[in-house]
Amino acid sequence: MWHVHGSWATSFVAGQHRYSIPAVPERGEWGRGLCGRSWPAAREVPFDRLCEREIDVVILQRPRELELFRAWTGREPGVDVPAVYVEHNTPRPSAADTRHPMADRDDIPIVHVTEFNQLMWDNGRAPTYLVRHGIPDPGYRYTGRSARTATMINEPVRRGRITGTDLLAPLSRKVPIDVYGMGTECLGSALGSTRVHGCGDLRSDDVLDAVAAHRVYVHTPRWTSLGLSLLEAMHMGMPVVALAVTEAPTTVPPDAGVLSNDVDVLADAIERFTADPDAAVAAGIRSRATAAERHGLHRFLQDWDNVLAEVIR
Known part of the structure; x- marks a missing residue:
């Protein structure tokens, strides 16, 4: 292989x-x-x-x-x-x-x-x-102590619309988004947005801890297979806000987050989870249970x- x-x-x-x-x-x-x-x-x-x-x-x-x-x-x-x-x-x-x-x-x-x-x-x-x-279970790591949104995308500038990179700026208008992964360092300037911050490519354990400290996980790809980063976020107990495309609708149940193809609906969902930590925790617990059962x-x-x-x- x-x-x-x-x-x-x-x-x-x-x-x-x-x-x-x-x-x-x-x-x-x-x-x-x-x-x-x-x-x-x-x-x-x-x-x-x-x-x-x-x-x-x-x-x-x-x-x-x-x-x-x-x-x-x-x-x-x-x-x-x-x-x-x-x-x-x-x-x-x-x-x-x-x-x-x-x-x-x-x-x-x-x-x-x-x-x-x-x-x-x-x-x-x-x-x-x-x-x-x-995937191997990374364990429940969610703290949500940072009232910001996180996502993991490798090479978002090069991959563009495929990974929904163009959606990050409108999704961040109410809550800033931190993007982890290869080629993210200049992402904010590439998008012309001060509310989208590229955090670079951290070691696997470090990036999981960093992502789990955010209140919400957002999943923006338009046309990719089910990302393992989404499954990692769910395993860690994070509430999910995602595009309702490809395999996401069968992966994220309604009580684990919000799925829609309306960017305004997704931005509002990010804001609601950020403002209501208890709701975020409850959705994250359901998210983890689903991921463990279906993608262990x-x-x-x-x-x-x-x-x-x-x-x-």
Whole structure:
């Protein structure tokens, strides 16, 4: 399995298997190895030594990985070695008519991470599975002592409307918003807003504590899969204000926050939670209970065990 999405991979390699992570000398996107991650069951393997490994199944996440696996192991994914393709993303460019790269193969199943993605991609004749996200429980951390809003977005300026970056300024007109993540340092100036503050990319534990100190968590992406940062906020016991798009409506129940596609409704909800700490705490408790039940790590790993057993069989 390639190291592509670090947070997702952290959950995946917590299972009861052995994981080989390819590494190339330049440590680029096609072989970054462990990247310093503490994954006890995973081993970093130089790309030119993969041919010596006993491989039971290959986890693909990008189309080019089929070509790399052939070149590096001399084996054909889905033919010589069982394979699955994990689709992390919503379809692009078209919401309903985009054909999946694996759609013409029936020997490599597609594993979708949300029901929405499974529905919207044109999967063709490829078998599909659903394995919802699951994350390690960061614990209840909510304090809400800061009467400000928090969100976590990586590279919000570059990703723009996809992550709803343009919505941050209007959403902050009543309560300031602090944005954590890579490439956020100049966010306020890029938006021309003094009420949106980019906090930079903190270490994982530090950022969770910092975010949990805010009164409300806001989730603005228009067209992404269910963000793991949203699930982290819910696990920590935060009330959620989010766009009612993609998988968010089935993830955040009505008593855990407010979902709407009306920016004024969302801004008002942020203001109400900020003004009523007790309501924020109550919504956050429901938020945590829902996330633990639906997106816990144990369920995620059990679902993956079932998929792997079926594919190998």
